[in-house]
Amino acid sequence: MRPHIVTSAVFSLSRLTSTSATTRATKALITSNLPLKAFTVATCPPLRLFSSTASQCTSKPSTTMATPILDLVKSRRTYYVLNKELPISKDRVQEIVKESLLHTPSSFNSQSNRIVVLFGAEHDKLWGIATDILKAIVPEDAWEHTAQRMNGFKAAAGTVLFFEDQKVVDTMQEKFALYADKFPIWAQQSDAMAQYVVWTALTAEGVGANLQHYNPLVDAKVASEWGIPDNWKLNAQLVFGGRSGEAGPKDFQPIEERYKVFGA
Numbered sequence: 001m002r003p004h005i006v007t008s009a010v011f012s013l014s015r016l017t018s019t020s021a022t023t024r025a026t027k028a029l030i031t032s033n034l035p036l037k038a039f040t041v042a043t044c045p046p047l048r049l050f051s052s053t054a055s056q057c058t059s060k061p062s063t064t065m066a067t068p069i070l071d072l073v074k075s076r077r078t079y080y081v082l083n084k085e086l087p088i089s090k091d092r093v094q095e096i097v098k099e100s101l102l103h104t105p106s107s108f109n110s111q112s113n114r115i116v117v118l119f120g121a122e123h124d125k126l127w128g129i130a131t132d133i134l135k136a137i138v139p140e141d142a143w144e145h146t147a148q149r150m151n152g153f154k155a156a157a158g159t160v161l162f163f164e165d166q167k168v169v170d171t172m173q174e175k176f177a178l179y180a181d182k183f184p185i186w187a188q189q190s191d192a193m194a195q196y197v198v199w200t201a202l203t204a205e206g207v208g209a210n211l212q213h214y215n216p217l218v219d220a221k222v223a224s225e226w227g228i229p230d231n232w233k234l235n236a237q238l239v240f241g242g243r244s245g246e247a248g249p250k251d252f253q254p255i256e257e258r259y260k261v262f263g264a
């Protein structure tokens with residue numbers, strides 16, 4: 001999604017101020033937050049956060065269990081207009097990110113995903129770095145829009161940086177030569193899953209977020225600023241914060257054109 005870097009001008013902030021029925025329904029769901037809690041209580045023992053052993057869910061699935069998950073899937077949206085007032089604590093954000101990182105699947109359980117969370121001044125620093133880099137390459141006539149975009153990100157409360165560990169990918173390639181060409185793809189897919197889990201879980205707690213891709217432009221500066229190991233490859237940046245605006249309208253292609261079923 002590199003084109004977003006240069007074509008950032010096509011993302012208009014104005015589209016984010018409009019409302020839609022979906023957004024209102026989403027807000028209602030997020031405000032109540034009941035379905036997820038009910039789901040968690042009904043199906044799993046309390047999660048043991050940060051333990052090295054994954055918690056187990058032993059209860060039987062019911063036919064309605066997917067509904068609250070799908071409601072959350074529907075409620076996750078891109079929020080560009082964000083502020084520094086998080087509706088949850090920084091500790092809670094970290095719990096969400098750590099749990100997501102721990103439980104997101106990876107090919108052969110290779111666990112190639114890596115995450116860095118930046119809050120407050122550290123987050124501001126990241127978007128200052130991106131602004132400086134972009135200023136040097138964005139054409140003069142596109143700068144105003146790019147600068148606005150950068151200011152929008154800076155106005156948020158934090159950024160989650162998603163990386164994949166190339167050392168893990170290399171090791172997997174050596175170990176399972178038959179799938180050597182697949183491991184880089186699978187590592188990206190696993191990272192995308194982690195991005196999605198974090199994004200959706202933050203949504204569930206009323207946090208707004210948008211996904212950005214200013215890599216590889218910012219990679220070197222990010223690595224030196226936060227001591228990122230050479231083998232961690234930056235894939236995405238999830239900007240998050242309190243919501244100061246609504247998600248924009250969203251079109252859906254007819255599902256019939258995108259889905260087939262056989263033998264149902």
Ligand SMILES: Cc1cc2nc3c(=O)[nH]c(=O)nc-3n(C[C@H](O)[C@H](O)[C@H](O)COP(=O)(O)O)c2cc1C
Nearest residue numbers: 001004005011076077078079210211212213247250
């Ligand atoms: C893989 C992927 C890459 C994306 N890259 C960017 C990006 O670089 N910049 C951006 O503003 N939004 C980016 N987005 C957000 C999409 O534009 C957005 O998810 C899509 O328009 C649907 O809107 P929604 O998130 O509100 O459902 C990306 C989303 C995905 C899934």
